[in-house]
Amino acid sequence: MSPMITSILILSLATGTIITMASFHWLLAWMGLELNTLAILPIISKSHHPRATEASTKYFLTQAAASALILFSSVMNAQATGQWSILQLENPLAQTLLTVALAMKLGLAPTHFWLPEVLQGSSFKTGLIIITWQKLAPMTLLLLTWNQASMLTLTMMGSLSVIVGGLGGLNQTQLRKVIAFSSIAHLGWMATIVTKSNKLALLNLTMYILISTPMMLSLIFSSTKTTQDLTTTWTTSPMLAPLT
Numbered sequence: 001m002s003p004m005i006t007s008i009l010i011l012s013l014a015t016g017t018i019i020t021m022a023s024f025h026w027l028l029a030w031m032g033l034e035l036n037t038l039a040i041l042p043i044i045s046k047s048h049h050p051r052a053t054e055a056s057t058k059y060f061l062t063q064a065a066a067s068a069l070i071l072f073s074s075v076m077n078a079q080a081t082g083q084w085s086i087l088q089l090e091n092p093l094a095q096t097l098l099t100v101a102l103a104m105k106l107g108l109a110p111t112h113f114w115l116p117e118v119l120q121g122s123s124f125k126t127g128l129i130i131i132t133w134q135k136l137a138p139m140t141l142l143l144l145t146w147n148q149a150s151m152l153t154l155t156m157m158g159s160l161s162v163i164v165g166g167l168g169g170l171n172q173t174q175l176r177k178v179i180a181f182s183s184i185a186h187l188g189w190m191a192t193i194v195t196k197s198n199k200l201a202l203l204n205l206t207m208y209i210l211i212s213t214p215m216m217l218s219l220i221f222s223s224t225k226t227t228q229d230l231t232t233t234w235t236t237s238p239m240l241a242p243l244t
Helices: 003-022 026-044 050-081 092-106 114-120 124-131 133-144 151-168 175-194 198-222
Strands: none
Touching (some): 003 026, 003 133, 026 050, 026 124, 026 133, 050 092, 050 114, 092 133, 092 151, 092 175, 114 124, 114 175, 124 133, 133 198, 175 198
């Protein structure tokens, strides 16, 4: 992939997230999420490996279904209330559908199955984007609607994510799958905290990104892909081994 195409895709990725984060209209937020999804698909499948193609297909299908749910819930809310403001989500069914849609976009259990598979089929650099930058737009919508979302649904999905993420990573040897289940568990804590305080959830998200980014960068630098590779890291990078 040429540097110009890569730059355009990264710019589109950033633009989509910023549009969603800055919007107060459901259609604008949906457009930002769609732009974000379409920009990352070529980045996931750029290696032309069958696993990468499979990962990009799974990512597209899941995100498209979640975006359709968001659009459906916003239309339902607009039909009931006569307005498209994100801050005025008053229809109970629309609240539940939106919560499920955002959970699917984030990778909360029980809609988490796509995240380990997509991460396993992607490179570590792409995986870093998926578990950090790609979480910003859905989390922003969740933080904006935290007092209007379905609290019961969010608490149940968050609690289930903590359990699934904690247990799912125990029997894995591939580090990308371990990181995926770790991401599911962290997002579960964030979703649970959102029901109590959106400021604490924002702090949790910031800490998660600040911890995940150096960890992924160290794995990229040392070319470590499995837990077995971690045992030989000290031979190539003695300073990096204790940090990893």
